[in-house]
Amino acid sequence: MSKYSDELSYGFTAALAPPVRETRIGVCSAYCGGCSQLRGDVNSGCAQLQRRKFDQSGGCQLNLASGIVSSLTNVVMITHSPLGCNSRYVAMGGMRRMMRASKGKADEEFIWLHTNMGELDVVQGGIDKLRKAVLYAEKQYHPEAIIIANGCVPGIIGDDIDSLCQELADQVSAKLVPIHCEGFKSRYVASGYDSAYHGVLRFLIDPYERYDKALNHASGSRDEGEERFRFKQSRTVNLFNVGSNSNGDEVELCRVVKALGLNPRFLPLHATLDELKHIGEAALNVSVCATHDDYLLGHLKERFGTPYVIDTLPIGIKNTNIWLRKIAEFFHLEEEAERLIALETARLEEALAPIKERLKGKSVFVGGGETRILTTAEFFHSLGMKLLGVKAHNVDRFVEDILENVTDGKLFVEVAAGMPAEELNILSRLKPDLYCGHAGANGWVTRLGIPTMPLFGQTLNYMGYAGAFELARKADKVLRNTNFAKNISRNVELPLSEAWMASDVKDNIKERENA
Amino acid sequence: MSDFIERAKFSCALGGALTTIEGIPRAVPIVHAAGGCASALSGTYNLAAGYRGIGYCGGNMIPTTNIAENNVVFGGEERLEEQIEATLKALDADLYIVVSGCQVEIIGDDTVAVANRYRNRGVVGASTPGFSGNTYKGYDAVMTTLINNVIERADEKDPAAVNILGVVPGHDVFFRGNLDEIRSLLASIGVKANTFFGTGESVAAIRGYGSASLNIVLSPQAGLDSAKAFEREHGIPYVTAEIPIGPTGTEEFLRGIARALNIDGAVVDGVVARETKVYYSFLERLVDIYADLDFQRWLIVAADSYYAHALTRYLANDLGWIPFVTNIHDIEEEHAQARYDELFRDVDSRHKPLVLFERNPSELLEEVRRAWPDNHNEKYYNALSPAYVVGSVTERGLAEKLGAGFLSVAFPVSNRVILNKRIAGWNGALTLVEDLITSLVSSR
Structure with missing residues (x-):
């Protein structure tokens, strides 16, 4: 149930190693420019061919x-x-x-x-x-x-x-x-998720085996325990956690899914091997972040026939609603979902009102993983903040929809895993009031004098309705005293040259020579 | 080559090179390797060295050639040239140091030769593939490059100037505070100490360190290669010494250096008398609570050879704790182990420490259990208690299993923030006591 991944095929687990994402999905990892132009260049395949002259250390x-x-x-x-x-x-x-x-x-x-x-x-x-x-x-x-x-x-x-x-x-x-x-x-680097799940799929997730009880089966009726198991499984939803979500995020997403009368459980991070064994005993697999888990969900569908939802990341009101509706649709719980959404949204909007008042008109730049930054940016926009640009570690098919929905085609998009030199160059021109970024970037932006808040954190809540409130609350908190960034930037030297800061970062992008 | 290691308290040579370069003000590393090595290794020393930071140009700011599979097939030297050119334009620095990762060294790229083509533009190179060794190896590779290619030859030596070697930034989580302390200790006997990574250092200053008349190597495992390079290239002899901690260690350190530099012993006498008095005037404030609550502990030390003996001797000889066991995890050669074991002869408590050289942390717990009789449900059991573990954050589990107090001092340290704290000298020892005893009173 996803137009992103339905075109992809999954059947790699017979091989020793998975294909890298460059070949499996196709990806753009170097880009600077307007959002609408990026959409065009991704579709034509040009964006995927770019490299950098000056490069900095990213991930592994x-x-x-x-x-x-x-x-x-x-x-x-x-x-x-x-x-x-x-x-x-x-x-x-x-x-x-x-x-x-x-x-x-x-x-x-x-x-x-x-x-x-x-x-x-x-x-x-x-x-x-x-x-x-x-x-x-x-x-x-x-x-x-x-x-x-x-x-x-x-x-x-x-x-x-x-x-x-x-x-x-x-x-x-x-x-x-x-x-x-x-x-x-x-x-x-997200190829690493496929590498991990390739090993998990091959060695830790056994084929699903259940044996009917001979006696009951022969008499034509199954026992109560069996019925209970089948009913439970028909309502069980696997939610796939990622390294960047907190337990608070999981509690919140479980809460809203449970509110639909379903039985959610979070896998596979922190799971026991026994829990992994039973990963096939679910009616639906739901992705939290496609960048992390399409490989796993695709293969689970092949192995156990479990359908999946790979859509948006439930950050912010709009995307949490979309995420929830997709799950509800599968179980034909549309009415229940709408009632829940109406209730949750009304309460949340009421709570957000005073915060929105303070954040209105403040400008923001968001950097990090593609799905998370676009959904987070959308939420900031919905709070009345001015979105100046985003930086994505990479761009691939999983954000096509979200990119389509970005209303401002001129929105600045940089694609880079890392590259703080380019990012600081851009930020020194855009001068946002607030930067929200991936670990490793926030320190450099602070040195530039721009107040920052982390894009994720293992002890912070970001997802679902409660997460949206926390996200707004954090932005509001950070802007109440920006002295740390101010004092650091006045007293700490950046290694970037004047010539670099005056240059157009687009000039750093080149066509790659070979694969 | 050595065996596998459980919970290794090291990074690789490239990691050691990067944490060393990050210790030098306005020095920029250029990494010829796959894209992830530099920021991951820089991250290790940021997060596990008391949050030491990433220096002038660390973390994901580190310029990297970001080589991939095609370079592994076709070679990456051209890409390195492009990256060096681009870095010279994009980043300001007083020195650019090109270092290499495993991938490019296996395929035979000559990183140092490429770097040398840019020598007149402030670029030097060092070969630092991870497989060439651990953190120490990378430290010595970078220092040797500085010694051979950056530090200028000086015919005239300053008889009162020394270089400090063996203090690896980050791997000594207190490196900057310790170096500042050592500089002021040596200044008190009229010696100027060049620390490379201490406060106020610069590449310009480092260029002049060829005029020192003595190198002091403070680690049995790091800095010896650098000292030998100094001797070869600049004719500067070296002595080895131990990081001075507390009255006993600091007096011995100063007397040793004074002897090597022919400084009048009376100068040292004066300093020792004065500083020891100051030290005890502070420690005295703790006496009542220490004695009323009995803060003497059975001591378990787990550290690298840089700290292990120095800590044990301070806590046994000066503070009066009972040295039960000291484990040194970074010495592999048997003769070097025997030599290091000799050092413990000067631990003067009646109970002598068991000295171990176990590389794997879990083996320390086993040794402790072997060395102390089990409790066979006796009514009167003589327990290893009260005990205190002074080690790295890796030993937190050990301390919990033993029911002992715990302070992380040696790398890795991820449960404390270290800014200008030090444990060297008389001052550092007082800080150490503050931290040790704080954990005993923190619930009051």
Whole structure:
């Protein structure tokens, strides 16, 4: 049930590694210009061919892939690479714990290993070290799964981690999950989500098996428990969480879906392997962010026949309504949905009124992942704020609709994963009152003197009606005292040259030479 | 080559190079690697080093060639040239340092040679692929590049000037406070310390560090290669010393440096007498509550070789805690372990510490349990209590399992913010005591 993904085919899980998104979906990762022009260039395919002369560090698909699978309960992560890949885990143990605590999950210490590949391993291969690491993880921690993220070095030298996993499968009780997420393979870092879900689909989601009870079946009537199970499943909706949503977001989205009389549950982040096993026992799979999960939902439809909704991200009133209506439509609950929407919207509008009064006319720029920024920007616009532009990490088919709906065709759009140099150049001209951006960008914008608020946060609410209120409340809060950004910009030097700040960032874009 | 590591307290050589460059004011790294390496590695040291920040041009501001599969096939040197040219236009810096990642080194791009073509425009290069080693390796690669290509030859040496090596920005989460403290300690005996990363440093100043007459290496694992390069290129000898913490350590440090520089011992006597008195005038304020509530603890230290002995000796010899076990995770060679083990002879408590060299954090818990008799449900069980774990944030779980107090001091530290805090010298030791005891009274 999505015009975005229905044209896409899913049937990659027989392969060892998933295709990268450059080939699977097609993507624009370098662009500067007006919104309507971008729409044209995406359709003609030109936008997808652009690169940069001056480039800055963006993301790595290994980080995104590892972020998904390392959240699973009772797993050990092995990074098969030199020590740098996933070295940020040294700072993540506490964060993971906080997330689990906020969801009421049992406390557990996060364990990760590095195969610590060195010069000799580049020559000889690192499979022996990986074997030792797997056996150590099994013996020391007895996890339910041992997940192996493959870095660039083994990817280039050709270490065969899949054969090793097969070889060790009978020696360890943990499930072994190889994840192919070598950073150099894709500039479109969201490929990492496919890499992660490819491993999850192949090794952690078993084919759906239920056996009818012979006696009851023979007598023609199924038992009460069975009926109850089937009824429950017919109302169960899988909602797919992402690394950037908070538990508050999940509570809110569950609340509105439950209000329709449905039985929502959030997967797959932080889930136990047992919960993953039952992922097929649902009537509908609903995406929260297509950039994250179309690969998973597409394949689940193939495997279990579960239909899916891949549409907008439920941020802001309009997009939460759209998201909810799509779910309701599937269950023929349109009337109930409209009643709920009317009730929720009325209450929310009332609460937003005084905040809107204060935010009216304030200008804003939003940067980050494509779906999130466009829905967040739409919400700011609906609050009476002036939208000056957006910066998307990348642009692909999943935002075609939202781009169509942006009323101002001249709206400035930059497409870049990172590239604060371009962004600061643009912001120094646009001078928004408020910047709302992805982690990693807000600090630079603060140094420029523009007050910022984070586009997402694991402890903040953004989604659904409650999230919309929180989002407005935060914007209103940030603008009440902007001294931090002011003082920082006056006293901290930016590395950007005058010539760069005076240049037209469009000149930094070039046609790529080859793939 | 070494084995796998559980919960490694390191980044790779490229990560070490980046955190080092970020420590130098107005220096810009140019990374020849895949697009994600630079900001991820910079992020490691921002988030796990007491939020040390990303320096002048870190995080996703770092210029990167962003090579991908086609470059791995066809080579990336041309792309590097384009990126260097573009960076020189886009970013202002006093020094540009090109560093390399695994991908380009495996395919044989000569990063340093490309960088050298831009030498007259303030560009130097270092080979720092992740597989060449850990953080220390990257630190030494960048420092050696500075020593060979940036620091100017000086025929005349300043007899009272020294360079401080081995303090790796971020990997010592207190690096800037510590370096400032060491500079003022040495200034008190008439020595000018060049710190590279301390307050007031600059690329222009660093160019002149060839006139120092001595290098002081403060880490057994980082800085030795740099010191040797200094000796080779600039004829400057080196001594090794330990990061000074508290009265005992700081006195020993100053006396050692004074000896190496032929400074009159009486100068040191005066400084030590004065500063020790000041130190105890502050510590004295804690005496009553310390004694009334018995703040003496069984001590478990888990740190790298830079901090492990210095911390243990301070807490045992000066503060009077009972050193139960000290684990050093970053020394692999057996003879180096034996040499480091010798250091603990000067820990003068009646109870001598068990010194371990376990690389994997979970093995420390096992060793502790092996070394202390189990409770077999005895009515009177002599427990390892009250205990205190001084380590990194990785040891938080260990402290919880042992029911011990806990303070993170060694990398990684993600549960505290460190701005100008220090633990070096007499001042730093007082800060350390404040933090240790604060956690014991925080619920009052």
